[in-house]
Amino acid sequence: MSQQACLKTRATTIARNRSLDFDRMTAKVTNVSAIKRVGxxxxxxxxxxxxxxxxxxxxxxxxxxxxxxxxxxxxxxxxxxxxxxxxxxxxxxxxxxxxxxVKNRCVKSSPGNVPKARRVILLTHQALERTAESGRKVLETLHRLLMASDWDVEYRVVDFLHARAPHRNWDDVIGAEPGELVVALFGRPALAEWAIKRGVKIIFHGGVTGGFQVPMVAVKSSHLLTEAYQRLIELGHHRIVTPLCDRPPSYIESMREAVRSQLEAAGLPYSPAYHTPESKYLRQDVSWGIMESLFKRERPTALVLLDWRELVTTFCFLSCLGLKVPKDVSLVLLNDQVDAEWFLPRLARFKFPTYRMARRIKAWLEGKWEPNHMRATVPAEWVPGESLAPPPK
Structure with a gap:
């Protein structure tokens, strides 16, 4: 069966299972008056x-x-x-x-001396609806918090993700004057350099600063990877793979160090090309090719994946080989994705503290908080799921 035919068949099966699962879930919550959504x-x-x-x-x-x-x-x-x-x-x-x-608070200005609305630019590398859900939820929550406090919020889209140096047109496209405030989703060193030279006050939500003195609020991926590997190693896995596609060199280095330290602490050898293969691109054909290469070399017993799209492609690949999760291969998603609720078996993953990160960014914008050492790392919650099992004998 061709890859396309296999994908189509798998998609039909998943849709049918989702429908059945939804019916079962609906039956369970019929008598529930409300679903708690706020922690x-x-x-x-x-x-x-x-x-x-x-x-x-x-x-x-x-x-x-x-x-x-x-x-x-x-x-x-x-x-x-x-x-x-x-x-x-x-x-x-x-x-x-x-x-x-209660801190002493300033008296409100008289009608004749009303301060101007505070302005902030929310900057993304592509349209907000196309960005990773974990980051998008933080920006959307931040937007609501700022609007409730009478901020003037504007969005800008600039393709800074792969820029090696600041672009000349960023001054005009971003439109931030010296001293103005910018929040960048998944920032990069070139953007940090531009902001410092321009005199713009910028904070990153996730990303890489490249050594530039730019504050950041984020979940640290290497910490999540460490926890995922610890749990898998405790179950008996040692052929664990984490593809690192379309990631900055410093990010890849930190993730590889996390994997190496966990494997070697368990007395297991570490091979960068096998345990943490990398690619400059994140595409369906690239992810599929990485899986083919790995399974020809030595079949992994566990996969820790950074991207939801990557996980979907990998799951289709496993299905085409007739392999089941978690009987044959365990899966972990190193991200927060609402669609993961549809995954069967229930997916082991992480839940990000969206509201807390948005509040911290807002506090920085208002001059009420500064992260220690220019970075605030916010812990994520492990969601056990049912996609983990001991490796097959």
Whole structure:
């Protein structure tokens, strides 16, 4: 059977399974009145922020035990929520074992002295709807937060992803004057260099700075990869593969170091060409070709994939070989993708703290927070799934 015919057959099967799965899910939630979509920490932050802004407390807040009872959450959840509000600049810590205090806030301007709307440019390398979902969700959440605070938000699309140096037309295309604020999704060294030379205040959400002093808020992929490999090695895997397609050299280096350290710590040899093959391109034919080469050499027992499209192509490749997940090959997605909910068996992956990252970027824009060492690494949550199993004998 040709690759195209196999893909078409597999797509039909997945669609039929999705329909059956949806019917089963619908039957389970018929009697549920609402589905909780906001985490406990985010809900506590929102509730406390409303209380602060409406003047419930003039100075000192009650203790975490009292607040936990009032909000109906645990004390650790309240502590994390208070820490987030302190990072936003609404609260200040009274010190160890002391209650938080409400920060002194400026009186609103009189009607004749209304400040101008603050302006920020959200910059992407391609149309927002085509960007990776994990990054897109952060920008969309940030947009909502900024609009609620009377910010003037503008979008710009500039293909900076593969630029080796700043382009002459970026001044006109981006349209940011010296001192203005820019948030770049998956930034790159050339963009960092342009912003510094131009005097633009820029922050990256993900990406690579190339040593330039540009702040960044991101989930660190090498940390996620380390956790994924630890779990797979504990199950008995050692033929684990992570393709690194269309990634910057510094990113590839950090990911390879993470894989090498985990394998060698388990007494296993590490081969960059086998465990972490790379390519300059991320395309269906490239991903398929990498899989063909690997399986001819020595069949992997586990695959950790960075991109959702890459995972779909790989799953089709496995199906054409008659291999099943996780019986024959375990799968992990090193990303956050809403479509992963449709994957059967349930996919092992990571859930990103979208709201927390958006709030941190907003706090930086408002001058209320600076990341340590120019980078704020936000931890992601491991979602176990059912696509992991011990390697076949």
């Amino acid at each position: 406990a920490i985010e809900a506590a932050v929102a509730a406390l922020r409303d209380m602060i802004e409406t003047g419930k407390w003039a100075d000192r807040l009650p203790g975490t035990r009292v607040l936990a009872v009032q909000l109906g959450v645990s004390q650790p959840t309240v502590q994390l929520a208070l820490l987030e509000l302190a990072e936003e600049g609404l609260l200040e810590s009274g010190g160890e074992r002391k209650a938080y205090r």
